Amino acid sequence: MTGHIRIVNDPLDLVPLLITFNDPDFKLVYSQLTKNWMTEEELSKEADSEKVRECIILLKKGNLIEEKWRMPKPGGKPAMEFKTTYSKFRANFQCPMDDLGDIIHISVSNNGDLRNKADEIIKDVRAGNNSVNDIGRKYGISPVFVKGLAKRIPNLEVKGQGLIFVEKPE
Helix, strand or coil, X not given: CCCCEEEECCHHHHHHHHXXXXXXXXXXXXXXXXXXXXXXXXXXXXXXHHHHHXXXXXXXXXXXXXXXXXCCCCCCCCEEEXXXXXXXXXXXXXXXXXXXXXXXXXXXXXXXXXXXXXXHHHHHXXXXXXXXXXXXXXXXXXXXXXXXXXXXXXXXXXXXXEEEECCCCC
């Protein structure tokens, strides 16, 4: 295991961590990646392949894993393999309790309201409204809530005070 420390200066960076450790399948994938470099195929032997894929996307989005190509045996195809980047955690932030509550709620809740809000935000960004503040005002939620939801949506990223679509992960 590496000796790198994940220093969190922005409370929104907790979202991928909390989601990962709140889901038993994601936690299993993360634990496996702390021990060895592994491919998706190898991880799928330990957990459901769809969950493995979702977890890898989330971990990439949170900059929590490294990736590299594994050289194949002669005649084989190269495969991407992954390993966790950090072995320790340090928090260095201060935020209002309301924001912290929103971050924790977004990270550990799976209720339909979050899915509906995420779908609405996706529609707005596709329609050209990518301002975090404008979207927050439209739905009566804080900018932190909007950014936190964006951390959960695989192909949506926060850039400054805006939201952008990124290429769908393969």
